[in-house]
Amino acid sequence: MIKVNLNGTEVEVEKNQTILEVANKIGTYIPTLCFLKGVNETSQCRMCLVEIEGVRGFKPACATICSDQMVVNTNSESIKNAVKFNLELIAGEHTFECWNCPREEDCELLDLLRYFDIEHKYSKNRNKFTAPNSVINGCNSIVFDSGKCVLCHRCISTCNKTTKKDVISFHNRGENTIVKPVHNLNISESGCIYCGNCIQNCPVSAITESNSVNEVLNLLQNTNKKLIVQYDSRIKYFLTETVADYSENLAGLFQEVGFKHSFDLSVGEAVHDFLLNDEIVKNKTVIEASDFSIVNYLEIYNYDLLKYLSKVKSPHTLQGIFLKQHYCKDLGLNAEDTIVVSILPNVSAKAEIEREEYDYKSLKDVDYVLTFRELLRLFRRVGADVNIYDYAEQEKLENINYLKKINYFTKNQKTTTTLLGEEVAVDYIVDINTFAETFKQIDSYGYLNFNFSNSFEFYSGGQHHIKSYDLNQENVYWKNIAKINDYIADEEIEITDIEKIYKKLLNALPEKTMLYTDFQKRKILNNK
């Protein structure tokens, strides 16, 4: 134990603790922008500067390790001025488009500017300064906007930590520094797997999902088209976290915006589980790509494993097929005039639906994918009644880790999974950094589920057979299945054997081949 004097208070700290950690522990606020614990600790935003007695210049709190009898001052006038000066400079180079920013008010830069009451001294219209601004929109998943970028290095560290493929990097130097896919390549050529973790960690909105809100809005206002929305049920967590007056009336909200029908993904998940079960019984070892970025990863970097990859399409596209081919007919709608919009937490789905095999007789399985926050934009654009929480004040008081605030993007932290309604325990949790090696040993595992949280989860449970279930049991999952049954059966049937439902579901779909995709080794320019 060593002693540190922080703003006049003696604090006992453990060895190798940074000043920021100590300050967080005792509740002293030190502003940060580029810092992301465990991911990006490069101390380049110069926001967390502190004064240390006997040391020349200011030192960053996020990277400075405490030493014994250190005297630290975090709130002197000169420190405040330095931070303000820095923020003025950053603000002078930032493109403020807060009204159409995907981050809404949930912006770390905006919070800091508000907290320090920054004067927009170096704005372009007040002075003769111009920032180089380029928007790179090379694929249908991820967009880079250098005008909004504060060059915090978080995305680059995140890319390195997540995939070890270093797809994003700094280019040029000095004032022309810009974040881009490596070697000035197009995003689709750079080897990006669209995992979206860089978007999640960006403190502003310099890297965003490509915007589909406008197109969906245009279609909503076009009366010829009927829009059906299907959503990942995790949207509810997101809305309870971000919308102040969310009252669980999601269907009502969708109707207010102009969607004709709304569904969760239970139909698609049911069909998916059924087909996957077939594969597991047949092949024993199957990789299920719960996020399309896993497919991208295997296609680009680990193609030996493609033979294990489940060929079943993802739940939302399966349900899209179902909706277009069967449900539309039942309602007397024309499939060509029907647009299916998926609300999903992952950006990779945006690239997924553009693939060739997701086109059946020039009818796309799913027409648009909106992320959760895009949906929020859509609600706000049309004036639907949603009020967003302002976290800014609360944040300052509680010093919540920023990761907490933005984790809705991949909120998948479960330790068990449900396969055909049955709980399956996790066998292995594998650290993200070693997952490539683990893939190599895949034969020893039965069944692998690939989740993009901070770890990957492995399950072994090769022999799952469909059993009969007692539907009197309180089980939401099976109730949903029963509900779907209403769509596929004209007459009401008593459900005693769940296998029958699946058979019916599958029979309702035109061709079995369209439920599968084919994955092939893909070459990119940046093949390491």
Next chain:
Amino acid sequence: MTLNKLTEIKNSILANKKFKKIKNDDREIRLILKNVDVIDPYSIEEYIANDGYLAAYKALTEMNRESIIEEIKKSGLRGRSGGAFPTGIKWSFSLSVEADEKYIICNADEGIPGDFIDRILLEKDPHAIVEGLIIGAIANDANKGYFYIRKEYLAAHKTIEKAIFAARKLGFLGKNIFDQGYDFDIEIRIGAGSYVCGEETALMESIEGKRGTSRAKPPFPAVRGLFGKPTCVNNVKTLASVTKIILNGAESFNKYGTENSKGTNIFSISGKVKKPGFYELPLGISIRELIFGICQGPLAGKTITSVLVGGPAGGFVSEDKWNSPLDYDLFHINRTMLGAGGIVVIDETICIVDMCLMFLEFGLEESCGKCSPCRYGTKKQIAILKSIIEGKGKPEDLEELKNLSEHILSSSLCGLGMSTSFPLLSALMNYEELFIEHLNHKCRANVCKCGENND
């Protein structure tokens, strides 16, 4: 390789060839530059004939790590690249850290405009630096050394490569050097043309194959440096001095210089003087003596108005301070740094305000873009200074410039960001009247077009 063999080579060369001493000026002390223009840089034998590799042999056989460092400490040698950190203390830091592998790096990424000493040493006396690196490695317990050479120094690359090759052939490098059971080898790395890679942490990033951006300090390189191991980074001139200190003893070095700045330094003088060039002189010589005595004063019919010491990391020195000695301490007080010893002489045909702009643009161009004060702040400084030069300046701009400079100085990540403001700050301190003249649409040197808009 034994001492006998060394003397054997020495005698066989001396039997056929006589080396004569060369000096650019009588007042010069050729301690470090002793071999420059005297020996053939491609011939290791000629270097050995001039007591070459004797110091490394001595360090390995007669001395131990502590006594080498003690000798360097006694000599009072300070880093010759600008930071002026005592070399002995730096070495004792990295020696005291325990690790399975340690590195030593020779920083030959000389990029300061107006400096050309490293180049001369690299091209004309490469073995002295290789030997210095060997001594440094022995003192630091490093088994691997790197030469980080500037991309533009093609000739230096060639001489060093040949020197390393020749030294390896004679058993001075590689496994079991000098047959004394110590392993040390050197690898050459060529920079990619970035000024900031002369900063030690950026240099290490560059050697690791990454983008050349500086790291936060602490941890210092002596604790966690190249590839995460304790690393010692020394300048070319420092290592050349180390060779001579170990060879001739600390007294031969510290009898020159002032109390806190011992030894000789090689000054490179360029600009508006009659006899520019490089001169090895004891530290503490006054600027006036250097310029009017050794460099023989201004060009015909002109007067010297100012002297820039230390390049873009240094500052302008006004006439009232020309009698002050050129050493490390006094210049810290004057807000200029002696830097690597590059001195640019300015006469009335040069506009200092314009020169400040040039240095700021240099700083922005060479900024790595990592931290915001350097990247954005310098840009704002340039915009303001440009408006002054174009005659559109406002009186409050000078205050703004000062504030910006102070801010960048205090909160930048590395030495590059901190030092780019030095020329501007010193100019604002010493020549504020020039800036005010520019605000009033007048440029003494008739360089800036600040009057055009109002005429």
